[in-house]
Amino acid sequence: MDVRQEARGVVLTLRGEFDFDSVVQLREAGEREPVNDPGAGPVVVDCGALSFCDSSGIGALVRLWQQLSAQDRALRLSCVPPTVARPLALTGLDRILPVHADTEAALAADDHRRDPADRERPARPTERHHP
Structure with missing residues (x-):
C-alpha cells in the first residue's frame, strides 16, 4: 500500500488482495500521519x-470510515473494479462510501456523507386512540 498526501487530501493506493493477511496495512496507515x-x-x-x-477488507474499510467520521472527515473510494464492487454492494457499504471513477474526481468531490443513523428518518404515522 502507498500513502501520499495530496493538496486536497490523502490517497491510499491498495494493491493485490485485500484480505485477512493484508488489512493490517490499512489499520497501521490509519494510525499514522x-x-x-x-x-x-x-x-x-x-x-x-x-x-x-x-x-476482512470490508471490515477494515468500515473501521477507517468510523475513525474518519469521528474527525468529521470523508472516506471516498476510487477506481473500484467489479471484483471489489460486488462485496461493497452486497454489504451496502457502497451506499455509505462515495465511489468515484478516478482518484482526481474523488479528491475534488464535495460529497461528505453523514452516518446513515444520523439521517432524517421518515415520520411515523401517529396512532390515534379513541375513547
Missing part, C-alpha cells in the same frame, strides 16, 4: 490495483 491528521482533508482509497476483497 497523514491519515490520522484531521487537517489533512478527505481520505481516498484507490482500489484500481485490487484483485480481491473479502469480509
